[in-house]
Amino acid sequence: xxxxxxxxLSGTAKGSIYALIALGYTMVYGIVQLINFAHGxxxxxxxxxxxIIGGLLFSSGMAVPLxxxxxxxxxxxxSAAFGFTIEKLAYKPLREKPRLSALISxxxxxxxxxxxxLLAQTEKYLSFxxxxxxxxxLRPVREYLNSTQFIILVTTAAIMVILTLxxxxxxMGKAMRATAxxxxxxxxxxxxINGVISLTFIIGSALAAVGxxxxxxxxxxxxYYIGFxxxxxxxxxxxxxxxxxxxxxxxxxxxxxWTESLGTGYLSSDYEDAYAFVILILILILKPDGxxxxxxxQKV
Amino acid sequence: xSATDPILEIDRLSMIFGGLRAIDDVSLHIREGEICALxxxxxxxxxxxxxxxxxxxxxxxxxxxxxxxxxxxEAIQGLKPNVINRKGLARTFQNIRLFxxxxxxxxxxxxxxxxxxxxxxxxxxxxxxxxxxxxxxxDDCRRxxxxxxxxxFINETARNxxxxxxxxxxxxxxxxxxxxxxxxxxxxAGMNPHETKELEETINLIRDEEKVTILLIEHDMSxxxxxxxxxxxxxxxxxxxxxxxxxxxxxPEVIKAYLGE
Amino acid sequence: xxxxxxxxxxxxxxxxxxxxxxxxFPLLVMKVSVTSGAALVRFRWERLxxxxxxxxxxxxAWRRALEWNEARGDKPSGAGPIAALTARARSALAVKPxxxxxSAVLLAVVAVYPFALGMYHTNIMIxxxxxxxxxxxxxxxxGLGGLLNLGYAAFFAVGAYTYGLLWKYAGPAFVxxxxxPGWLFWIALPTAGVLAAVFGALLSLPVLRLRGDYLAIITLxxxxxxxxxxxxxxxxxxxxxxxxxxxRPWFFGLRLxxxxxxxxxxxxxxxxxxxxxxxxxRIEDSRVGxxxxxxxxxxxxxxxxxxxxxxxxxxxxxxxxxxxxxxxVLLAAQTTYINPDSFTLWESITVLMAxxxxxxxxxxxxxxxxxxxxxxxxxxxxLAQYRMLIYGIAMILVIIFKPDGLFPRNRKKYTxxxxxxxxxxxxxADGQExxx
Numbered sequence: 001x002x003x004x005x006x007x008x009l010s011g012t013a014k015g016s017i018y019a020l021i022a023l024g025y026t027m028v029y030g031i032v033q034l035i036n037f038a039h040g041x042x043x044x045x046x047x048x049x050x051x052i053i054g055g056l057l058f059s060s061g062m063a064v065p066l067x068x069x070x071x072x073x074x075x076x077x078x079s080a081a082f083g084f085t086i087e088k089l090a091y092k093p094l095r096e097k098p099r100l101s102a103l104i105s106x107x108x109x110x111x112x113x114x115x116x117x118l119l120a121q122t123e124k125y126l127s128f129x130x131x132x133x134x135x136x137x138l139r140p141v142r143e144y145l146n147s148t149q150f151i152i153l154v155t156t157a158a159i160m161v162i163l164t165l166x167x168x169x170x171x172m173g174k175a176m177r178a179t180a181x182x183x184x185x186x187x188x189x190x191x192x193i194n195g196v197i198s199l200t201f202i203i204g205s206a207l208a209a210v211g212x213x214x215x216x217x218x219x220x221x222x223x224y225y226i227g228f229x230x231x232x233x234x235x236x237x238x239x240x241x242x243x244x245x246x247x248x249x250x251x252x253x254x255x256x257x258w259t260e261s262l263g264t265g266y267l268s269s270d271y272e273d274a275y276a277f278v279i280l281i282l283i284l285i286l287k288p289d290g291x292x293x294x295x296x297x298q299k300v
Numbered sequence: 301x302s303a304t305d306p307i308l309e310i311d312r313l314s315m316i317f318g319g320l321r322a323i324d325d326v327s328l329h330i331r332e333g334e335i336c337a338l339x340x341x342x343x344x345x346x347x348x349x350x351x352x353x354x355x356x357x358x359x360x361x362x363x364x365x366x367x368x369x370x371x372x373x374e375a376i377q378g379l380k381p382n383v384i385n386r387k388g389l390a391r392t393f394q395n396i397r398l399f400x401x402x403x404x405x406x407x408x409x410x411x412x413x414x415x416x417x418x419x420x421x422x423x424x425x426x427x428x429x430x431x432x433x434x435x436x437x438x439d440d441c442r443r444x445x446x447x448x449x450x451x452x453f454i455n456e457t458a459r460n461x462x463x464x465x466x467x468x469x470x471x472x473x474x475x476x477x478x479x480x481x482x483x484x485x486x487x488x489a490g491m492n493p494h495e496t497k498e499l500e501e502t503i504n505l506i507r508d509e510e511k512v513t514i515l516l517i518e519h520d521m522s523x524x525x526x527x528x529x530x531x532x533x534x535x536x537x538x539x540x541x542x543x544x545x546x547x548x549x550x551x552p553e554v555i556k557a558y559l560g561e
Numbered sequence: 562x563x564x565x566x567x568x569x570x571x572x573x574x575x576x577x578x579x580x581x582x583x584x585x586f587p588l589l590v591m592k593v594s595v596t597s598g599a600a601l602v603r604f605r606w607e608r609l610x611x612x613x614x615x616x617x618x619x620x621x622a623w624r625r626a627l628e629w630n631e632a633r634g635d636k637p638s639g640a641g642p643i644a645a646l647t648a649r650a651r652s653a654l655a656v657k658p659x660x661x662x663x664s665a666v667l668l669a670v671v672a673v674y675p676f677a678l679g680m681y682h683t684n685i686m687i688x689x690x691x692x693x694x695x696x697x698x699x700x701x702x703x704g705l706g707g708l709l710n711l712g713y714a715a716f717f718a719v720g721a722y723t724y725g726l727l728w729k730y731a732g733p734a735f736v737x738x739x740x741x742p743g744w745l746f747w748i749a750l751p752t753a754g755v756l757a758a759v760f761g762a763l764l765s766l767p768v769l770r771l772r773g774d775y776l777a778i779i780t781l782x783x784x785x786x787x788x789x790x791x792x793x794x795x796x797x798x799x800x801x802x803x804x805x806x807x808x809r810p811w812f813f814g815l816r817l818x819x820x821x822x823x824x825x826x827x828x829x830x831x832x833x834x835x836x837x838x839x840x841x842x843r844i845e846d847s848r849v850g851x852x853x854x855x856x857x858x859x860x861x862x863x864x865x866x867x868x869x870x871x872x873x874x875x876x877x878x879x880x881x882x883x884x885x886x887x888x889x890v891l892l893a894a895q896t897t898y899i900n901p902d903s904f905t906l907w908e909s910i911t912v913l914m915a916x917x918x919x920x921x922x923x924x925x926x927x928x929x930x931x932x933x934x935x936x937x938x939x940x941x942x943x944l945a946q947y948r949m950l951i952y953g954i955a956m957i958l959v960i961i962f963k964p965d966g967l968f969p970r971n972r973k974k975y976t977x978x979x980x981x982x983x984x985x986x987x988x989x990a991d992g993q994e995x996x997x
Binding site: 033034035045048049051052053054055056058059074078081082085089090093094097099100101103104105107108109110111112114115116117119120121122126127128129228232235236239270271273274276277278280281284285288 | 580581583584585587588589591592593594595598599600601602623627630707709767768771772773774775777778779781782783785786789793906910913917946947949950952953954956957960961964
């Protein structure tokens, strides 16, 4: 039971990070029906930016909490900027083209970003200094839930609530939902769909950046390739929950996190990365619309 | 089993999309050699019925059965579109769905896909039988195109065809699958009166010479009244009337459905 | 008017240059290194002007290119110097003596290649030819079938491991029985092809009804699982270390020294490429090929005409896998050593890039793309480290500006060769604009 609880909690922490990345996938897919293959890379860039800016500020003698705050802020700003630029550069010109064209373009972007970081920074794993505080009140239960995991959980929960409220109640949220339903119709009633699409990429990328900083602090290391695996897993989570659905992405992420934790704990740790793929295959075969996804009928 | 035993029978068909009853308990039948029309205001569920018959949708409730020649009745609801097509039901689409980048001839060749047998191995070997088959195929397709008066366009790319010819090509392609029942979804939509008149003749010709039974959806009332022997009227997914053109013209329910209260 | 536009474009480019200088600043100008848990940052200011100038020039060119692309619209690449050149080349090749002499020259070059250039170049060419087979095979799936397969390397692995495992487990028995182990290659070749095809059919059967982008991702998952299984079942496959000392094919019972063996494998590879081209062309130009063409155009209409989509997709998937299996055996024979690292996702993506850059659906495209992607980095060594970066950029440029690739497909269209019609009505005589 002890062992189970430990695995369950670490799975929950993992799941909440996947959720931060999965939200970007699901929002983009909901609005432009594109699997944004480069989303994982945006998350990796978030991690790198935090490492660089954090390192710069820390060595200048700034106080740790301020370093943490500013490095997260920098990660969010730069990742969002990357997300925005990628959409304008590689996806917008292909919007009216067959779906697979944009997917291929996304794969290209993914390769470019990985290699830019590889060539301009390093191919080695770098250890990632964590600026997250050690929370005193968690000391008694540290074996089950450490500070980093706790912070991840709380941050994800807060972001989730804010995001849901934004999409439900603000004007922009309404515009987003309208665009997701019917792009042309939304345009006719005066929604600036280019703006909505850009905003979707910006929000998704910003969330990925927060996820990037958190997971790098948690794992304690970073390299140019981390975005790929995390990206694929988050995508799996989004599909599992029902792509296009925000609560679905969160639910899917937790299920994936738990499966991975329990699977590595009880079955085999050799296949840690394989669990996600097996889930993906099963869900696509059995229920391609995901747990909370809507059944989409093609119009004939 | 008499000759008047219907070749297509729809029995208490319902189709529900997420709580919305697009088709509600519809029953209808088509007898061999008939030309039947299915009419109704926009959104009445006509195309949805076509989609249920041809396997694009799996109906929520009800049965769709067919009888070929003097054979047994068989249920076809829920089968895949290609299987239903092989059983002898062919259709056209409301929003023309030709293979736009292929030639007119090639479009019809696809229609004859199942009349041929060559698989991958024979394609690689390209033996004498396969070559013969291909030659015969082109002749067959040409014959169909001549009948549909499309032979002047035979080598044109389908998307470059005039609109009326595109509609005719869809019918030609469907005929190439050797159906006993042809389902036409708004065959004259967007055509001028002259083209409509031509198509009317074509429809009669298909029934009389090719011995193909026809069910059509159409908004053009002159065509419907001229060609069809029986008409079904659909409104909000329900069948509200059935009868000969004259009966339908005078039916108060139908008038109400079209003109509103 | 023109002047105003130029001015506007320059101003926009200036803004974009500033934007990119900002965007790329942390990654390109700053450089981080971590020593004993603390991140140290160094500035490389000398790069900043370069970034700004490059961004300015590129953004100017990019906007012009997009405008040109839009103005060109849906028109196929009709005009332009390259298209004119291809058209001229095609019409020249239609003349029989020219075609024959071009083929003769090509054949002669291919035949003397290993003798004229030596073992080093021959080996490079073999690797390139293996990729040509892979690209031709993937082209069946992506180009003819319209299905994006991101797990193609898995079938490549099935081929290579068929030969490797056959050697590991049946090899000793062969030696004990006094039979040349060199024969194993010839047993492995068809076995691997068939196994990969069966494997492709089994894996794809449950997923073929999925939409295109989902299918792409699920094949990616399959590919990764296969690699992980190979990596983690060490007892059977040798795990991460793989299988080594795989024999090269023997020449009629004769064990060849490396140099001659390379030449021999080279000719086998050439023969297999020729066979692949032959098979792909035959399929393209058949009932199956037509159905695939129609399936890519409109799945719903195609199915309504009685074409079994699942069966067609299955056939293309297996056929593609078959050639990957064959290529895998060649790889094992050439390198005499295999491990799971040769079959990563990036391997699948590299082959995909060869197909896309060359021209999706085009046989010359697959050949040209694969040769380009494999030979260029070998002969431009300084560029080798920028390889993936350049490929990524090239792929995006092609997909946006030249979706039919560098060597576009020239599909044979079925036409009726007899007298057009008795009535003599020309297509345009209807007097109506073609609408759609």
